[in-house]
Amino acid sequence: MSDDLQPIINDLNAPFWAGAREGKLVLPYCVATQRPFWPPSPMSPWAEHAAIGWREAPARGVVRAMGVYRRVFLKAFEPLAPYAIALVELAENVRLHAHVADAHGANAPKVGDAVRLHFRVLIESGQPVLCAERVRG
Amino acid sequence: MSLSGKASIVGVGASSFARQPEKSVLQLAGDALKGALADAQLERGAIDGLIVQIGSPRGADYDTVAQAFGLSPKFCSQTWSHGRFTASVLTQAAMVVTSGMATRVACLMAMKNSDIGRMGEANNPFFYEQFREGGGPHAEEGHLGMTSPVAGAAMAFDLYCRRYKKDRELLAAIPLTFRRHARMTSDAVARDELTEAMYREARPIIEPLRLYDCSLVGDGAVCMIVTKRELATPAQRPVTILGAQGLQAGRDTFIFAPRGLGMWQQSEQRLTLKQARAQDVYGMAGMAPEQMDVLGLYDSFSPLPIYALEDFGFCEAGEGLDYVQDDRLALGGKQPANTAGGQLSQAQVNGWGQVRELVTQLRGEAGTRQVANARSAMWASIGGDALILGGAGA
Structure with a gap:
């Protein structure tokens, strides 16, 4: 539970x-x-x-699709909105869901962008979970 | 032995679909059951089979239903607590009456959502599903903030639009067409005019999906009685199951995507037009997509009918958004679909509203919505759940 x-x-x-x-x-x-x-x-x-x-x-991939949360369903995630969930495709054809912070920000990855996957604690006392950020340059 | 032509729907009933938080779901179920019995000119003692599509926590389980309504079924079954198993339930009923395990099966979908939180929220009984291992039923991963069924539907539609380089605004045709149908339907929940501007300007829920892309989860019940075709009487205006197929599953299926184009690592191998036209439902009925006079398409979210049209061979993979333009799915159009408004506008009752409407159409009782000379109708849901139905003379 x-x-x-x-x-x-x-x-x-x-x-x-x-x-x-x-x-x-x-x-x-x-x-x-x-x-x-x-x-x-x-x-x-x-x-x-x-x-x-x-x-x-290798913790790198390409964003294939995204959903941007404009309505938040759980209170704990409200401070993070608007965030997105990205479908990230790794080189070996595995696809994973990853959290994208500040989805409308200038640095947020877009579909087609190369991203680096990393683990970050999103909510208080939480586990580190999969997040994606744009690879610069 | 083929099931084609062996079993008929002989009674249909429904509750009101308005939000009724003060009611018991058993009252809704009772209205649907009583309606179906009256429609079939049967008394409840004639019912010896019961299949419930959606039980607790949003509905009542088969045993509660039998107890509450004084039924004594000798065959009972129940499917999972979310949507989709519409054809599967009616097909199971057809198999039961054809094999002689029961004679008349009541198929019931009853659920009530108005007294619980929205799916995705903490005060909804499905909250924990979003954190289960391997992901939730709609690919939720709650620990990432990926909650609510809308997320998987939104991401799959984004993937679809990117793959085929389609303008997402083409999707407006689906909710606008079905809303026009709902405006002609007395028991539809959403009957206000919906314009393209309203659709575009509505608040986003999870981009790229907006308010009017999501069905309005509410309260309602539908009941259908299935018996052997040879036991059906003309007064029952029987509608016969000519073709059926069950839900498919596997690594290339996802609840809100066309085959091969869902969440996680699907192959992106879509069905070819030839494969789509060879789905089992057509083989059983000995029919082809262009013979369908009226359609019922699963539409808990507005992209889903697009995928069903592709996966059932009405058009090529990737052509669905173009196919539905120019009022093709509208009454009076080339391929009328969801003529009572579908889940998006009539009521979110897991597709039972659409199958009920197909029965009404094939009986010639749809009034101002009647499709002229409707003889064959099809229920199609992404994931496989499908029926081909025929009216009198089928």
Whole structure:
């Protein structure tokens, strides 16, 4: 349960959240095909009887789509509005949702922009969660 | 054995769709059940099967329904507590009566939202779903601030517009057309005129979606009674299930996107026109998209009918926004759809309003909204849930 607006962390997804606390993007991958995937699963999406491993992925990608929150549904996120959620595509064809701060600001990434993924605490006493910022230059 | 032509809808009833926070959801369900029984000229003792589309916490579960209404079904079933399973419920009823597991199945969708917070908010019973592992039912990730079903719908529409380089303003055709239909529908919740300027200037909810792109979640119930076609009487004005298919799932499906173009890492492999026209529902009915006289399209958000038209082969992938221009979906247009206003304007009752309207159209009882010579009708929802229905003589 999540009265504190925190993700559910368990044995299936623990490596991701352990990585997040160290500032690293750690994803599950299919050992047989070497392809990373999301969300976590105890079975490979592609190969029969394949083992699942975890490894660090380059924390860079491209924004494919965005939704900008003009109405906020949870009070804890009100001070962050207008924020956006970006669909970020990594080089290995994995797509993740990431929080984008100050969505209408000059520095906010737009669709098509290269972004760096990092982990940041968004709300009081929260876990560090996935955020995207534009790669400059 | 094919299910085509074996089972018919013989009774339809509905509650009022107005917000009624003081009412019990059982009162709404009762109005729909009584209406369906009266329409089918049956007494409740004739009902021996019950399938509930949406149970607790927004509706009543199958056992509560049976207890409250003095039903004694020997076959009961229930689908999940969100939308979409409209065709799946009616198809299951058709399978039940065809196989002899029951004779007359009441299919019920009843829900009440006016006494709870909006989905996405903390005081809504679905709050916790947004934080579950693997994401919520609409790809929510609450810990990122990604709450409410609107988010996934907005992001998927953004992805669609970028992929096909389409102007999002083309989408206005959907809510404007369905609103015009609702203005001709006495029990529609939203009957005020909606202009293109009002649509453009309405407040954004989650960009790129705005107020009038989102259905107004409220209160309502619809009940349909399904029996074997050979047991249907002419007085029941039966509407027969000619084709059906269930919901599809997998890594290339997402609740608010066309196949292959949803959230997380989907393939972006869209159905070709040939594949879309070969969906199972057409094979069962032995029919093609252009034979459909009137459509019901799932529209909890306004982009969804666009995707359904593409995934069911009415047009090519990426052409849906152009296809719906020039009043094509309007009454009097080439392909009338959601002729009672859909979820966007009649009532957000998970598509049961659209299927009810298709039955009304095929019975020739739609009054000023009647599509001339409507003989075949189709319910189509992204994700697969689909029906082809035929009226008398089908």
